[in-house]
Amino acid sequence: MMKQLIRSEFKAAWWLPSPHLQTIWPSLFRHRPLLDLHWERVELRDGDFIDLTWHESEGPLVLLIHGLEGSLDSHYASTLISALSKAGFRCLFMHLRGCSGVPNRLQRSYHSGATEDLVEIIEYLRLKGDVPQAIIGISLGGNLLLKYLGESGHDSALQAAVAVSVPFNLESAVTRLEQGFSQVYNRHLLRKLLKSYMQKCRSRSFSVVENFNSIRTIYDFDDRITAIQNGFVDAADYYHRCSCAQFLKHITTPTLILHARDDPFMQPKDVPGLQDLGPGVSLELSDRGGHVGFVQGTLPGRPVYWLDHRVPAFLKQVLAQD
Numbered sequence: 001m002m003k004q005l006i007r008s009e010f011k012a013a014w015w016l017p018s019p020h021l022q023t024i025w026p027s028l029f030r031h032r033p034l035l036d037l038h039w040e041r042v043e044l045r046d047g048d049f050i051d052l053t054w055h056e057s058e059g060p061l062v063l064l065i066h067g068l069e070g071s072l073d074s075h076y077a078s079t080l081i082s083a084l085s086k087a088g089f090r091c092l093f094m095h096l097r098g099c100s101g102v103p104n105r106l107q108r109s110y111h112s113g114a115t116e117d118l119v120e121i122i123e124y125l126r127l128k129g130d131v132p133q134a135i136i137g138i139s140l141g142g143n144l145l146l147k148y149l150g151e152s153g154h155d156s157a158l159q160a161a162v163a164v165s166v167p168f169n170l171e172s173a174v175t176r177l178e179q180g181f182s183q184v185y186n187r188h189l190l191r192k193l194l195k196s197y198m199q200k201c202r203s204r205s206f207s208v209v210e211n212f213n214s215i216r217t218i219y220d221f222d223d224r225i226t227a228i229q230n231g232f233v234d235a236a237d238y239y240h241r242c243s244c245a246q247f248l249k250h251i252t253t254p255t256l257i258l259h260a261r262d263d264p265f266m267q268p269k270d271v272p273g274l275q276d277l278g279p280g281v282s283l284e285l286s287d288r289g290g291h292v293g294f295v296q297g298t299l300p301g302r303p304v305y306w307l308d309h310r311v312p313a314f315l316k317q318v319l320a321q322d
Contacts (some may be wrong), residue, residue, distance in 0.1 A: 001279070001280055001282070001318075002079045002279065003030065003080065003274065003277040003278060003280070003281050003282070004274070004277075004282050004283075005273075005274050005277075005282075005283050005285065006282055006283065006284040006285070007173070007284075007285065007286075008258070008284045008285055008286035008289075009097045010073040010177075010260075010286040010288075010296065010306050010310070011128075011288075011296060012286075012287055012288035012289060012294075012295065012296065013170070013191060013295050013296050013304075014298070015101065015297075015301075016045050016295050016301075016303075017145050017288070018213045018262075018288065019065045019260070019262035019263065019264045019288065019289075019290040019291070019293075020184075020264055020291075021179055021290070022260070022262075022288065022289055022291075022293030022294070022295055023088075023185075023291045023292070023293045024266060025288035025293065025295055025303065026075040026076070026292070026293060026303075027067060027075050027127060029259070029303075030075045030079065030222075030303075030305070031079075031081060032073075032075070032077075033078050033079065034078075034083045035055055035078055035082060036055070036056075037053050037054065037055055037072075038053070038054040038055075038056065039051060039052070039053055039054075040052045040053075040054065042120075042121060043154055044117070044120055045050075045120065047105060047106065047107065048104050048105050048106045048108075048139070049090050049097075049104065050096070050097060050100075050117060050121060050229060051100035051102070052092055052093065052094055052095070052096045052121070053072055053079050053082055053089065053090040053092070053093040053095070054090075054091075054092055054093075055085060055092075055093075055171070056090060057074030057085045057089070057090050057091075058088065058090065059089045059090050059091070060088075060089055060133040060134065061078075061090045061091075061092060061130060061132045061133060061134075061250070062079065062084055062088065062089045062091050062132060062134045062135070062136060062315065062318055063091075063093075063094055063121075063132040063134070063136070064077070064081065064092070064094065064135075064136045064138075065090045065094050065096070065118070065135065065136065065137045065138065065141030065142075065145060066093075066094075066095070066096065066099065066139075066140075066143060067138045067139030067140045067141050067142075067165075067292070068137055068139060068140040068193075069099070069189055069192040069193060069196065070099065070138065070139070070140075070141070070187055071095060071099050071100065071101070072093055074102075074138075076152060076164075076290075076292055076307065077093060078200045079305065079308060080136070080307065080308060080311065081093065081144060082308075083181065083308035083311070083312055084311070084312055084315075085307070086312075087312035087313075087315075087316060088316070089134075089315065092125075092132060093115070093122065093161065094121060095120075096110035096111040096114070096117065096141075097109055097111060097117065097230050098196060098200060099116075103196070103199055103200035103203045104200070105204065105205060105267065106172075107206055108227060108229050108230050108231075108320075109229055109230065110187065111230050111238070111242065112140050112143045112144060112147075112167070112170055112238075112242045113143070113147055113238070113241060113242025114144065115143065115144060115147050115148040115151060116144070116145060116184070118148050119148070119152075122157075122158075123199075123202070126157065131157045131158075132157075132158065133157070133158065133159045133160065133319060134159060134160040134161060134162070134315050134318075134319065135161050135162075135164045135165070136161070136162045136163075137161075137162070137164070138164050138165065138292055139164070139165050139166065139167065139265070139291070139292060142163030142165065142166035142167075142241070142244075142257075143163075143166050143167055143168075143170070143243070143244040144244075144245035145161060145163050145271055146161075146163050146166060146247055146248060146251065146255070147242065147244045147247045147287045148231075148249045148256070149161060149247070149250075149253050149255060150244070150247025150248060150249070150250040150278070151155040151247060151250075152157050152244075152252050153250065153252060154179070158253055159253070159254065159318060159319055160254050160255070160256075160318040161253050161254070161255040161256070161313070162255070162256045162257075162258070162309065162311050162314060162315070163255065163256070163258070163302060164258045164259075164292055165258070165260070165263055165265070165291045165292045165309075166244060166255075166257060166260060167243075167265060167266055168243065168244060168245040168248075168266070168270045168271065168272060169237065169239075169245055169246075169266075169267070169270040170238070170239035170242060170243045171219075171235070171239035171240070171242050171243070172266070172267050172269075172270050173265055173267070173270070174218050174219045174222070174235075174239070175219075176232070176264070176265060176266055176267050177217075177218060177265060178217055178219070180190075181263060181264065182264045182265065185264065185265065185291075186217060186218055188201070189218060190215070190217065190218055190236075192228075193218070193221050194212075194215065195223070197221075199224060209224055209225055209228075213262055218295050219235055222235040222238060222239075223236075223279055224233035226238060226256065226284060228270070235249060245270070245276065247276045248272055248276050248277055248278055248281060249277065249280035250278050251277075251279075251280050251281050252278060252279055252280040252314075253280045254280050254282075255278075255280050255281045255282065255285045256282050256284060256311075256314045257281065257282070257284065257285065258284050258294070258307070258310065258311075258314075259284070259285055259286075260285075260286050260287070260288055260289030260290055260291070260293070260294070261285060261288075262287065262288050262289065263289070263290060264290060264291055265290045265291045266291075270286040271283075273286060284310075292305040294307050294310075
């Protein structure tokens with residue numbers, strides 16, 4: 001598979017023309033299907049845990065990783081699992097540390113570059129004899145996935161990967177969230193981060209960081225909490241070491257990156273060029289789509305969610321070739 005830039009066939013619904021409508025509509029109005037799920041807690045070597053959720057059906061196993069403060073309740077989670085199941089895949093949803101509704105045990109948290117957690121889960125699954133043939137990462141989970149692929153080179157057991165609405169440059173993305181209407185997303189995500197942090201401090205009897213009430217942006221949160229608790233010097237060090245852009249050229253696993261140029265979480269200048277991609281990477285760009293939106297449909301109020309078609313189609317194509 002040769003690296004390539006693809007002009008996407010996605011066409012935004014005419015009644016959701018702006019990036020913000022594309023981004024917000026699914027979160028507010030999308031129906032989440034009820035699925036028969038099985039939960040499993042994996043004990044990590046450092047004494048913490050990660051919760052996995054299985055949707056058992058027939059076919060190759062696909063692992064799905066959520067975005068910042070995401071979970072199985074995220075609008076893309078159960079819906080994408082349902083679409084993959086109908087396309088002939090088994091699905092496994094990985095909750096990052098502390099995102100399954102129960103605070104994690106350690107002061108350290110999940111973050112955009114915590115590839116060691118993904119490595120440990122894959123090793124755990126390998127010992128069970130049930131390794132995923134493909135991994136899908138959404139937003140922060142996409143950054144995590146691409147960093148993992150670039151660090152590890154070609155994993156013979158992993159045959160395909162998909163990353164959606166990825167923050168290629170973390171510091172630039174956080175800066176973008178402090179501009180214009182995107183401040184709405186900044187405030188929403190920051191409220192969730194602060195709430196999760198306080199819940200963990202209370203339930204695990206951890207001390208709250210000094211001047212907690214002065215945290216106003218995600219950058220502040222990352223600078224004073226995420227970075228320090230995860231072994232980085234500060235937010236700048238965290239962003240520099242964990243942004244996936246620097247790892248893309250090393251990816252050999254067949255990988256599809258889906259990205260909208262109007263994504264309100266990112267700067268257009270941070271979209272990689274062909275020269276930045278590894279031999280296994282296809283970067284599919286659309287002019288519209290927002291952040292994990294990609295809503296089509298000719299009738300108002302009758303949305304068609306393009307990701308539910310594009311992602312399974314790519315996986316079926318690659319795994320069939322394999």
